[in-house]
Amino acid sequence: MSITTNIAMVRARIARAEAAAGREPGSVTLQLAAKYQPLDRLHEAVATGCTCFGHNIVAQLVESTQGLAGTGALTHTVIGPVQSNKLRAAMDHAERIDTVDSVKEAMRIARRQETRIEEGLADGPYPILIQVNSARAATQSGCAPEELIDIAAAIAELDLVRVDGLMTIGANTDDKGLVRASFGLTRSLSEEMRKLPGLEGAEELSMGMTGDMEIAVAEGSTLVRVGTAVFGARPRP
Ligand SMILES: *Cc1c(COP(=O)(O)O)cnc(C)c1O
Numbered sequence: 001m002s003i004t005t006n007i008a009m010v011r012a013r014i015a016r017a018e019a020a021a022g023r024e025p026g027s028v029t030l031q032l033a034a035k036y037q038p039l040d041r042l043h044e045a046v047a048t049g050c051t052c053f054g055h056n057i058v059a060q061l062v063e064s065t066q067g068l069a070g071t072g073a074l075t076h077t078v079i080g081p082v083q084s085n086k087l088r089a090a091m092d093h094a095e096r097i098d099t100v101d102s103v104k105e106a107m108r109i110a111r112r113q114e115t116r117i118e119e120g121l122a123d124g125p126y127p128i129l130i131q132v133n134s135a136r137a138a139t140q141s142g143c144a145p146e147e148l149i150d151i152a153a154a155i156a157e158l159d160l161v162r163v164d165g166l167m168t169i170g171a172n173t174d175d176k177g178l179v180r181a182s183f184g185l186t187r188s189l190s191e192e193m194r195k196l197p198g199l200e201g202a203e204e205l206s207m208g209m210t211g212d213m214e215i216a217v218a219e220g221s222t223l224v225r226v227g228t229a230v231f232g233a234r235p236r237p
Contacts, residue, residue, distance in 0.1 A: 004046045006230045010213075011110070014224065017217035027167050028217050031208070033079065033227030034060065036235050039067040045230065046071045054098070054225050056080030058090050065093045074119040077129075079167070079225055080140050080207075081233065087112055091126060098129040098167040098206055103154045111161040117160075125162040129206055130155065132189060135171035139145040142168060156198045165204025165222070166190050180213050183219035190220075 001009075007030075009084075014028050031052040033044055042053065042064055052075045055061035065076055077096040082105075091095060091112055100106050109126050116122040130152055133142030143151050155163055166189065170182040186207060194200055208216025208224035216224060227234065 001232070003041060003230060004048045006232075007045060007048045010229050013213060013229075017214040019215075021218045023217070028221060029223045031077070031079075031206070031225045032222050032227045032230055034064060035080075035227065036060075037227075038230050038235075039064060042068060043071065043233060046074065052223075053074060053077075054079035055094065058082060058086040058093075059153070061093050062089055065199040084108060089117065092121065096127040096164065096226065097131065097140060099131045100128045100155070101131045101133075101141055101151075104152055106155040106158055106161050111156045113160040124152055125158075125160045127162045127164045129165050129167040130153075131206060132161060132186050133166045134186045134189075135178070137172060139172075140169050145185055145189060149192060152193045152202075153196050153198060157197055163193075163199055164203045165202045165206070166193070167204075167206035167207075170207055170216070176212075176215060180215050180219060183207050183212075183216050183221070187220040211213060 002037045031054045035056040077098045078094045082090045107209045113126040131142035168186040171178040206223040210229040213224040
């Protein structure tokens with residue numbers, strides 16, 4: 001199957017899920033998970049109208065943004081953990097970091113953003129999503145669900161970081177009930193978080209991947225991160 005065909009199929013899945021959930025057509029953005037994909041495959045995705053990419057690897061983020069420059073208005077976000085020595089490159093090349101899970105990390109971003117503003121590279125707060133470990137999986141990053149509200153309140157005090165919403169991976173299992181519960185928990189945390197001063201507009205809810213995007217859309221996702229359904233099984237690094 002070509003990438004073009006696969007993208008059309010994924011878009012149809014999203015549209016059906018939106019309709020089934022009684023949601024507005026187009027209320028869910030398709031983000032392509034780009035990890036380990038060579039640049040020509042990303043070019044093909046752009047040619048079909050995809051504009052939103054998620055990167056786990058900062059080096060690939062840098063290569064992709066440079067390689068795709070001039071192909072249109074694209075949005076690249078970071079969807080994997082960022083080591084502190086990669087933070088500068090991540091912020092210079094991504095429009096948002098979607099995996100912030102501590103106040104400490106947000107403070108590092110705020111400090112770096114201050115420098116970026118001094119250097120003329122930016123002129124406002126840097127956007128982030130807070131990652132929640134909604135399934136309490138030992139293998140996943142993200143703050144514990146019960147810590148989210150305190151962390152969000154503390155980050156909201158930082159002038160140079162803007163919280164746009166939440167991101168979660170969710171339960172990695174065939175048990176649809178557990179997957180739904182982890183997304184439902186993230187959605188209710190998002191609603192609670194948006195009662196905090198300054199976070200009323202933090203509506204982005206990045207959840208759902210190839211295997212569980214329908215459940216995520218039913219539970220209120222605004223952004224699904226899809227790799228396998230578009231690119232096929234991932235090449236090994
Ligand atoms: C790789 C990846 C995805 C895409 O997963 P697929 O199952 O291949 O669609 C989504 N989110 C994150 C954080 C990823 O690392």
